[in-house]
Amino acid sequence: MSEQAAQAPGPVEVMLAPVELEYTFSAGQSASRFLRAIAQGKLLGQRCPVDGRVYFPTRGSCPQHGVVIDGEPVELKDVGTLVTYSIVRVPSQNIPLQLPYITAQILLDGANTILMHLLNCKLEDVHMGMRVKAVWKPRDQWTTSVANILYFEPTGEPDAPYDSYKEHI
Amino acid sequence: MREIAVVGFVQSPSLRREPNRNEVEILVPVIAELKKSVGITNDQIGFVCSGSSDYLAGQSFAFVAGLDAVGAWPPVSESHVEMDGAWALYEAWVKMQMGYADVALVYGFGKPSMGDLPLTMALQLDPYSMMPLWPDAISLAALQARLLLENGHLTEREMAERAVRDRRNAKSNPFAQLKGDFEVEKLLSEPMLASPLRKHDCAPISDGASGIILAAGEKAKELCKRPAWITGIAHILEPMELGVRDLTRSRSSEIAAHRAGVWRDKVDAAELSAPFTHQQILVERALGLSAKTRVNPSGGALAGNPLMAVGLSRIGEAAQQSWRGGADRAVAHATSGPCLQQNLVCVLEGN
Numbered sequence: 001m002s003e004q005a006a007q008a009p010g011p012v013e014v015m016l017a018p019v020e021l022e023y024t025f026s027a028g029q030s031a032s033r034f035l036r037a038i039a040q041g042k043l044l045g046q047r048c049p050v051d052g053r054v055y056f057p058t059r060g061s062c063p064q065h066g067v068v069i070d071g072e073p074v075e076l077k078d079v080g081t082l083v084t085y086s087i088v089r090v091p092s093q094n095i096p097l098q099l100p101y102i103t104a105q106i107l108l109d110g111a112n113t114i115l116m117h118l119l120n121c122k123l124e125d126v127h128m129g130m131r132v133k134a135v136w137k138p139r140d141q142w143t144t145s146v147a148n149i150l151y152f153e154p155t156g157e158p159d160a161p162y163d164s165y166k167e168h169i
Numbered sequence: 170m171r172e173i174a175v176v177g178f179v180q181s182p183s184l185r186r187e188p189n190r191n192e193v194e195i196l197v198p199v200i201a202e203l204k205k206s207v208g209i210t211n212d213q214i215g216f217v218c219s220g221s222s223d224y225l226a227g228q229s230f231a232f233v234a235g236l237d238a239v240g241a242w243p244p245v246s247e248s249h250v251e252m253d254g255a256w257a258l259y260e261a262w263v264k265m266q267m268g269y270a271d272v273a274l275v276y277g278f279g280k281p282s283m284g285d286l287p288l289t290m291a292l293q294l295d296p297y298s299m300m301p302l303w304p305d306a307i308s309l310a311a312l313q314a315r316l317l318l319e320n321g322h323l324t325e326r327e328m329a330e331r332a333v334r335d336r337r338n339a340k341s342n343p344f345a346q347l348k349g350d351f352e353v354e355k356l357l358s359e360p361m362l363a364s365p366l367r368k369h370d371c372a373p374i375s376d377g378a379s380g381i382i383l384a385a386g387e388k389a390k391e392l393c394k395r396p397a398w399i400t401g402i403a404h405i406l407e408p409m410e411l412g413v414r415d416l417t418r419s420r421s422s423e424i425a426a427h428r429a430g431v432w433r434d435k436v437d438a439a440e441l442s443a444p445f446t447h448q449q450i451l452v453e454r455a456l457g458l459s460a461k462t463r464v465n466p467s468g469g470a471l472a473g474n475p476l477m478a479v480g481l482s483r484i485g486e487a488a489q490q491s492w493r494g495g496a497d498r499a500v501a502h503a504t505s506g507p508c509l510q511q512n513l514v515c516v517l518e519g520n
Contacts, residue, residue: 017301019292023227023284028191059237060190061197066204066211066240068197 030060033073035144041136044073045111053112057146078134078149080108081160083168085119085126096150102126106152107165114168118151128169129159173265174389174396175517177207177382178485183346183375183473186282192226193234196278196378200238203274203380207392211240214382215270217247218261220254220277221477224289235278246270253277253442254379254481255503255513261383262402271385272392277478278378286374286476293506295409306507307371311363313416313508314447318365322417325365328446329356332369332471335449339468346373346473372444377475379482397488397499397517401429404513407506416508419448422455425514426500436462437496440483442470442503451509452502462500466490480504484515491519 027035030046034057037044045056050065058073082104089100097118104119119132132152142148179202181195204210217239221232232249239245246269250256254277261273281289287305294300317323333353339345356369382392389396405421405428407414414420426432439462443449449471453464465471467486470479480503487499497520503513 015297017296021224021227021284021289021292025227025283026187026189026191026280028194029189030194031191032189060194061237062240063237064240064242066200066238068201 028060030058030069034058037073038146038148039142039144041139041142041148043076043078043108045076045108046073047071054110055113056108056111056115074110076108076110078108078136079155080106080111080115080132080152081165082119082126082128082130082132083107083114083165084128087123087126094147104132104152105168106132107168117146117149120151120153125154127159129162129165131155131157131160171266171268171385172389172398173262173383173385174393174398175381175484175488176384176389176393176396177203178379178488179203179206180344180379180478180482180485181377181475182344183373183377183475185346185374185376187280187376192221192231192278192280192378193237195280195376196235196276197238199278199378199380200274200276203382207382209272209382209392211245214272214274215246216261216264216273217245218249218257218264218273218275219247220250220252220257220481221279222251224292225279225281225284225286225476227284235276238276239274252477252505253503254381254478255484255501255515256404256480256505258381258383258481258484258515259402259404259513262399265383265385271388273383274380275383275481276378276380277481279475279477280376281374281476282376290507299411307363307366309411309507310371310445310448311366314365314370314445316416317447317451320417323447323450325357326353327450328370329353329367331446331449332356335465335468335471338466339472342467342472344473345468346375348468348472366445370446372470372474375473375475375479377473377478379475379478379485381481381485381488393492395492395494395519397491397519399515400518401431401516402514403428404511406511409510411508414508414510419451419455419509419512422452422502422509422512422514425512426456429500429514429516431456431500431514431516434498435459436498436500438463438466438487438490438499440467440469440487440490440499440501441465442480442483443509444470444474444504446471448504448509452504452512455512456500456502456514463496466495480513484517487515487517491517494519
């Protein structure tokens with residue numbers, strides 16, 4: 001520190017105290033099961049033993065009833081319905097789409113919870129109720145990551161009826 | 170004052186490392202078993218309060234995931250403290266005193282094995298003058314132990330005796346991590362970990378969770394044959410700067426014990442969560458326990474130390490002493506911060 005800084009009458013306005021801690025993270029049993037399955041191209045959900053609703057991805061408990069979910073997982077197809085969406089015009093890292101792109105909330109067929117993902121679709125075509133299907137990375141790039149799905153895109157099927165997804169809006 | 174009692178307690182085993190389960194997965198079966206053992210459902214619970222630390226999880230807002238274990242739809246009245254679950258219990262007790270709830274669910278959970286615990290604890294220190302030096306928790310406790318030994322307040326032998334006692338007591342506790350028969354002489358011949366502390370002077374690092382149900386008045390009698398009534402509870406905080414504290418005694422434990430009324434009558438059993446042997450001695454002294462008190466019948470924190478749940482578990486273990494009729498009057502202690510900075514004392518009575 002220079003003599004001038006040491007004698008400066010003003011308050012000390014900056015102090016550096018870097019914090020770095022390392023963690024050995026465990027995803028947990030339920031998330032691990034989901035991630036190992038998606039590494040094989042499978043999408044796993046789990047059924048609440050109280051009301052039979054299917055949570056996607058798998059989780060160890062039902063957050064509604066506070067009960068343990070320990071039953072066998074339910075395998076879901078990679079098709080579903082666009083529940084709602086947003087058109088994004090600010091850049092972000094690791095997004096495989098050009099700006100502007102669409103973030104989407106998707107209700108997979110057979111699931112009762114929504115999945116947040118990306119939608120590759122013309123901006124003038126996007127609308128709620130649209131039927132969508134996952135576009136996967138090449139198989140040799142699959143890892144234990146939900147990013148194995150690059151994005152969803154329209155299937156061209158007729159729209160899903162409003163009643164089939166309205167509770168998720 | 171309303172009469173409020175501990176009517177249910179469940180804990181997970183203290184493990185050095187939970188290999189597969191995450192924090193929430195450790196907690197889920199604890200809460201499920203707790204509700205089942207007391208025989209209540211969410212609609213009967215008026216308030217939920219938890220204690221955990223995002224620093225242990227290494228994730229912001231990690232505690233929110235804990236609500237998965239509770240079941241939070243329809244929405245529940247809920248709060249959280251970034252402290253041991255014993256302080257969550259205190260908050261719930263205050264809410265119940267205000268007439269806000271008749272039944273409360275309290276839990277604490279932590280998985281410190283994910284990080285470097287002694288270093289993580291440095292983050293609770295004064296951020297300007299102490300934290301940048303990264304004094305780890307064991308080294309700070311060693312400085313305190315040195316002060317006590319050099320000034321003749323206690324001996325290494327007395328410290329080792331606490332480890333022997335608590336590990337022996339823990340033999341009957343299926344949830345304890347460190348248990349068995351040890352000899353003082355052998356322990357004293359072990360190498361130093363952070364002089365003057367040896368390994369046996371330090372509580373283990375444990376992953377775990379525990380939960381308690383509190384109930385007021387008639388509701389408590391309905392839910393439990395012999396409720397453990399909370400007849401006194403208080404917590405006191407000392408300053409953050411270690412240099413301005415008297416580290417050779419636990420002033421905050423003394424004041425908390427006085428306010429909780431420990432002195433009013435005999436104490437049959439005491440459950441203390443001081444994580445170092447010399448701190449066990451300081452807390453025993455601060456509480457004024459006599460030789461007639463059974464100290465740490467469960468083994469206490471030295472036998473199992475699931476951070477953020479260990480203090481709450483002391484209240485649960487003390488309550489069990491009361492339920493089983495082994496103690497008419499039991500005292501539980503919880504601590505937080507370096508070198509016993511903050512202490513909570515809770516008196517439980519069976520009759």
